[in-house]
Amino acid sequence: MSDATHTGASEVPNDGSVDDTADEIIDTLRHWVDDVVVPGSSALELADEYLTEMAEQMEAFGLFGATIGESHGGLNLDHLTYARVIEELSRGWMSLAGIINSHLICAKLISQFGTAEQQDRSLTRMATGKLRGCFSLSEPDSGSDAGALRCRAVRDGDEFVINGTKMWVTNGERAGIVALLARVPEGDASGSSGITCFLVDKTPGKTSGGITVSRKIDKIGYRGLETVEMSYVDHRVPADRVLGGDGLNGAGGIGNGLRWALAALELGRINVAARGVGVAQAAYDAAVAYAKQREAFGKPIAKHQAIAFKIAEMATKLHAARLMTYDAARKADAGERVDLAAGMAKLFASETAAELALDAMRIHGGNGYSTEYPVERYYRDAPLMIIGEGTSEIQKLVISRALLADD
Numbered sequence: 001m002s003d004a005t006h007t008g009a010s011e012v013p014n015d016g017s018v019d020d021t022a023d024e025i026i027d028t029l030r031h032w033v034d035d036v037v038v039p040g041s042s043a044l045e046l047a048d049e050y051l052t053e054m055a056e057q058m059e060a061f062g063l064f065g066a067t068i069g070e071s072h073g074g075l076n077l078d079h080l081t082y083a084r085v086i087e088e089l090s091r092g093w094m095s096l097a098g099i100i101n102s103h104l105i106c107a108k109l110i111s112q113f114g115t116a117e118q119q120d121r122s123l124t125r126m127a128t129g130k131l132r133g134c135f136s137l138s139e140p141d142s143g144s145d146a147g148a149l150r151c152r153a154v155r156d157g158d159e160f161v162i163n164g165t166k167m168w169v170t171n172g173e174r175a176g177i178v179a180l181l182a183r184v185p186e187g188d189a190s191g192s193s194g195i196t197c198f199l200v201d202k203t204p205g206k207t208s209g210g211i212t213v214s215r216k217i218d219k220i221g222y223r224g225l226e227t228v229e230m231s232y233v234d235h236r237v238p239a240d241r242v243l244g245g246d247g248l249n250g251a252g253g254i255g256n257g258l259r260w261a262l263a264a265l266e267l268g269r270i271n272v273a274a275r276g277v278g279v280a281q282a283a284y285d286a287a288v289a290y291a292k293q294r295e296a297f298g299k300p301i302a303k304h305q306a307i308a309f310k311i312a313e314m315a316t317k318l319h320a321a322r323l324m325t326y327d328a329a330r331k332a333d334a335g336e337r338v339d340l341a342a343g344m345a346k347l348f349a350s351e352t353a354a355e356l357a358l359d360a361m362r363i364h365g366g367n368g369y370s371t372e373y374p375v376e377r378y379y380r381d382a383p384l385m386i387i388g389e390g391t392s393e394i395q396k397l398v399i400s401r402a403l404l405a406d407d
Helices: 020-047 052-061 079-092 094-113 116-128 185-190 257-293 305-333 339-369 375-387 392-404
Strands: 133-136 152-156 159-170 177-183 195-201 211-216 227-238
Touching (some): 020 052, 020 079, 020 375, 052 094, 079 094, 094 116, 094 133, 094 177, 094 195, 094 257, 152 185, 159 195, 177 257, 195 257, 339 375
Antiparallel strands (some): 211 227
């Protein structure tokens, strides 16, 4: 990728808020993406083959511990640097960022709400990537309406017995720990509907105890990683694996699961916004490079006003999406409430990625519809970000509620 076509993904003004170490991380990652990910991603993606070697390299970079604290061996990256990391990965292949996202949402739940024993038991191994985590909320009949989940966990002595089916679980098969949301009947009295987060230990693979990876979900995009359905049939989990402890009414985690999950998803929304920026950057770079070399009517199509104006619009939307994403990340780093900023960033960046992917296809003409060019992949990957971590409609609901709330 030449400097002439690349607009500077992940670059931020060095106003004192960005340290040299962060820039070094991004620079190393950018070279790896250009040299390894971009050349190797299309073949793996079209075959829907798991990105084993790339995942191992991300382990070596320490990315599975990106937001895990240094006390547990993680990189402890601030939100802004983390957003830049996700942007770079997504510029090469958006599926790379998906593996990290689900894993780190699980880790954030443990680090923010887990007991000291739960943190010590899992976070150090998660930081290395040797213990993979996943986050499991969605169900066949429960997506945006997370409070309607049916998966149940019934206490039986010092254990809980879990029954239910979960959908759209990234890392589900390879994970060794699942942050699972289930309804505990005894928690209903607290007014929380008893939704509780369990840290479910499992052996990586298709079966473990009462857990079965019942099917792999085929997708039009977001390929090369596992997205699965998982079934729980009388699966037993020790009571000490209730996130935050098994106490009621604020003395533990029972009934707090949904509230805690929504807090952790704020990191996920910054992740998805950054993914949108990365995919939009890749689409823009591809469009500019093609427009400069493709000729029509005796000159490169970039010199035709219709194409030049389209590129100007693409660059403007891309810049706006990046600024909104970085703004949400900075607010998170400052300890501010970020539901509004993260919701806006996720909404705008995901929609921008979809728009720019289609614009890039149009600039490529017939070639954009061919698998010989990467723009068709951006077009297939982008809709996932409009749906995942809360649809655009849910983001508008979050945004409007924040804006119209009574003081």
